[in-house]
Amino acid sequence: MTATVPRSARTAPVHPTPAWARAEKSLLLPAFWVVLVLTALGAVRVGLFVKASFAAYPVATLTAIVLFALYAVPFWFFVAALDYLEREPPLLLATAFAWGGLVATSISIRGNAAVHNLLAKVTSPGLAADWGSALAGPTVEEIAKALGILAIVLVARAQVNSVLDGVVYGSLVGLGFQVVEDVIYAVNAVAIAGRGDQVTPVVATFLLRGFLAGLWSHTLFGALAGAGIGYLAVRTDRSWFSRIGVAVLSVLGAMVIHFVWNSPLLTLGGGAGIFVDLFWKGVPPLLLILLLVRGVRHREADYYIAQLASLGDRRIATADELRILAHGHLRASARRYAHGRAGVRGRRAVRRLQHAQARLAVELSRGAPPPSTPAPAPVGGAGVAVGVAHPPPADVAPVPAGGLSRAPILGGPTAVRWRDRVLVERARLLALGHPEATAPPARDGTIRRWLAGIALFFAAMLAVGMALLALGAS
Amino acid sequence: MRVARGTLLRNLAGSIGIVCTVAGLAVGLPLLDEALPATRPVDPGPYAVGGGVTVTPPPGSRVDVTLTRPGETRGTAVFLVGSVRYVIVVTPFTGSLDSAAERLRRKITAVRGHELTGKEFPVTTATGLSGLQGAYAAPGRGGRYLVFRGGEVAVEVTVAGADPQLRAALAAIETSTGTLTLSGAA
Numbered sequence: 001m002t003a004t005v006p007r008s009a010r011t012a013p014v015h016p017t018p019a020w021a022r023a024e025k026s027l028l029l030p031a032f033w034v035v036l037v038l039t040a041l042g043a044v045r046v047g048l049f050v051k052a053s054f055a056a057y058p059v060a061t062l063t064a065i066v067l068f069a070l071y072a073v074p075f076w077f078f079v080a081a082l083d084y085l086e087r088e089p090p091l092l093l094a095t096a097f098a099w100g101g102l103v104a105t106s107i108s109i110r111g112n113a114a115v116h117n118l119l120a121k122v123t124s125p126g127l128a129a130d131w132g133s134a135l136a137g138p139t140v141e142e143i144a145k146a147l148g149i150l151a152i153v154l155v156a157r158a159q160v161n162s163v164l165d166g167v168v169y170g171s172l173v174g175l176g177f178q179v180v181e182d183v184i185y186a187v188n189a190v191a192i193a194g195r196g197d198q199v200t201p202v203v204a205t206f207l208l209r210g211f212l213a214g215l216w217s218h219t220l221f222g223a224l225a226g227a228g229i230g231y232l233a234v235r236t237d238r239s240w241f242s243r244i245g246v247a248v249l250s251v252l253g254a255m256v257i258h259f260v261w262n263s264p265l266l267t268l269g270g271g272a273g274i275f276v277d278l279f280w281k282g283v284p285p286l287l288l289i290l291l292l293v294r295g296v297r298h299r300e301a302d303y304y305i306a307q308l309a310s311l312g313d314r315r316i317a318t319a320d321e322l323r324i325l326a327h328g329h330l331r332a333s334a335r336r337y338a339h340g341r342a343g344v345r346g347r348r349a350v351r352r353l354q355h356a357q358a359r360l361a362v363e364l365s366r367g368a369p370p371p372s373t374p375a376p377a378p379v380g381g382a383g384v385a386v387g388v389a390h391p392p393p394a395d396v397a398p399v400p401a402g403g404l405s406r407a408p409i410l411g412g413p414t415a416v417r418w419r420d421r422v423l424v425e426r427a428r429l430l431a432l433g434h435p436e437a438t439a440p441p442a443r444d445g446t447i448r449r450w451l452a453g454i455a456l457f458f459a460a461m462l463a464v465g466m467a468l469l470a471l472g473a474s
Numbered sequence: 475m476r477v478a479r480g481t482l483l484r485n486l487a488g489s490i491g492i493v494c495t496v497a498g499l500a501v502g503l504p505l506l507d508e509a510l511p512a513t514r515p516v517d518p519g520p521y522a523v524g525g526g527v528t529v530t531p532p533p534g535s536r537v538d539v540t541l542t543r544p545g546e547t548r549g550t551a552v553f554l555v556g557s558v559r560y561v562i563v564v565t566p567f568t569g570s571l572d573s574a575a576e577r578l579r580r581k582i583t584a585v586r587g588h589e590l591t592g593k594e595f596p597v598t599t600a601t602g603l604s605g606l607q608g609a610y611a612a613p614g615r616g617g618r619y620l621v622f623r624g625g626e627v628a629v630e631v632t633v634a635g636a637d638p639q640l641r642a643a644l645a646a647i648e649t650s651t652g653t654l655t656l657s658g659a660a
Contacts, residue, residue, distance in 0.1 A: 022475065024475060025475060025477060028475070028476075028477045028482075029477065029481075029482070029485045029489075030482075030485055030486045030489040031485050031488060031489045031492070033489075034489045034492055034493055038493075038496060056584065103496075106500070107496055107499050107500045108499075110499070110500045110501075110503070110504050111499040111500060111503050111504075113504070113507075114503035114504045114506065114507040115503060116540070117507045117512065117539075117540040118503070118506065118507050118510065120539040120540050120542070121507075121510045121511070121512065121539055121540065122510075124539070125537070125539045125542040125543060125544060126522075126544050128539070128543070129524075129543040129544055129545055129549075140499055140503070143495065143499060144496075144499060147492050147495055147496065150488065150492060151492055154485055154488045154489060154492070191584075192565075193577075194577040194578070194580050194581045195577060195580070196580060
């Protein structure tokens with residue numbers, strides 16, 4: 001009867017944050033103070049660099065900071081939204097970003113220089129010039145970033161609930177690193193150009209490192225390492241040997257991808273060759289890691305959807321809504337569909353309903369043992385009550401016979417609040433004549449849209465490349 | 475609000491592990507680096523700086539391998555003639571000799587306390603590379619700079635040291651700069 005065991009339980013179990021977990025408890029942990037002190041030291045070091053850069057190149061430095069800060073915004077939202085159902089606390093996301101941007105970069109500046117020098121001393125300056133970045137970057141930087149993910153696990157173990165959480169924190173550590181490193185590169189490019197406080201080298205660095213090289217950079221490496229460390233944290237059913245082995249392998253995997261990216265191997269270099277290098281070295285790991293992220297997302301979604309399904313209450317979520325809630329593109333499709341049928345108010349109501357359903361699923365998981373049957377709720381089934389039962393609004397679907405009052409009670413007051421929110425949004429949708437947050441069946445043309453997207457991506461890359469050539473980047 | 479003793483100990487162990495690894499990367503590696511000498515004697519004969527440029531270093535000079543970075547399209551070589559630093563930087567450049575000289579002057583004066591002294595005058599290497607030469611000064615130190623243009627690169631040379639040592643090394647360094655060669659340059 002393996003069909004009754006959720007996929008998430010078999011390959012990527014979710015450990016919900018216990019209801020008794022309190023964020024303030026982190027203050028009692030040594031790891032919290034270690035992270036605080038190291039982040040403060042990193043901030044001082046990066047601050048000194050920024051101060052010196054402002055003194056020498058005020059306009060270029062400000063431009064670099066603004067450009068790369070703006071660049072980080074969509075990445076941040078994308079990464080944070082990876083875990084739609086169980087959002088991570090913003091403070092922890094910011095901590096991960098700060099570790100990458102302040103601590104990991106500060107460690108890497110010193111460590112990388114030392115590895116470069118040691119390589120030159122032990123071998124030759126030529127070998128160090130060719131292979132220094134390939135050896136120093138992956139070893140020092142990946143370890144420095146992985147420490148940040150481990151620190152998050154130590155500071156807020158209860159918040160790392162799944163492998164996907166590891167991916168999210170790892171990606172944000174990588175993003176912080178990427179942004180600060182790019183600002184440093186941009187200011188260095190201004191200094192090397194030797195033409196004073198000019199923004200052209202900053203723009204060239206932004207296009208090159210932000211767009212052409214940005215998609216398959218530290219954020220990606222961090223995601224892979226984060227997946228392994230997330231596995232280490234949540235697979236408590238496995239042996240320590242297995243968990244540590246997976247974590248080490250994932251960090252090694254990030255190192256290997258970083259090594260290939262930095263190494264002169266398979267490099268055509270210069271002009272059009274750089275495009276071939278970018279795609280040859282960048283696309284395979286990008287696809288590989290996106291597939292990995294997709295897998296762990298779906299497994300986590302299985303778990304939370306099963307929480308809602310176990311209620312068996314179609315006013316909370318219909319079978320179709322459960323299917324849709326698990327997938328980002330279907331959620332977006334449902335909102336668009338509501339917009340088409342009920343205008344902006346319909347779209348907003350669906351968005352709020354989905355949000356409330358997700359929050360309710362998380363709250364249920366915090367107060368209940370994992371459900372054994374992940375099957376969608378039967379339409380009109382009696383179901384299981386959430387918290388203390390309240391009479392449903394008069395304009396929603398009728399209460400099933402023998403419904404809420406006789407059902408076992410799950411979740412705490414927060415679950416009750418989110419259940420009520422779901423019911424309010426359901427009532428709103430009913431009033432709008434769009435009772436179910438469903439999406440229309442997939443239309444033909446998916447492949448066409450994919451191909452158009454890929455073509456658009458390549459066209460954008462080509463445009464960035466042309467802009468770089470126009471700026472005289474070498 | 476309490477934390478279980480076992481949790482606290484595990485957390486402490488993990489924290490110590492993180493601090494030790496950070497220290498190893500940020501302090502240990504640099505200490506190991508400092509323990510090994512950065513300079514080594516240069517073999518006699520032409521030395522490839524990068525970007526197709528070669529130079530014959532002064533006899534008895536040493537190369538700082540930590541700052542020397544040869545490359546296909548660019549490169550840096552840092553030699554030590556006694557205590558005098560002799561640096562050659564090759565970068566891709568398509569502008570004029572004057573603009574290359576302007577760029578180098580700007581780099582020099584961007585360093586606090588550095589200022590240009592005297593006038594620039596033209597120089598030519600034994601291999602026919604034409605360039606400009608000038609002088610600069612910093613507190614307690616003197617310096618010379620040369621800049622050449624050829625092919626798709628600019629070659630920047632800076633020489634700096636305490637005045638007595640600089641005067642003593644200058645002849646050998648001028649002989650060396652005369653050997654600057656750009657492969658493929660007219």
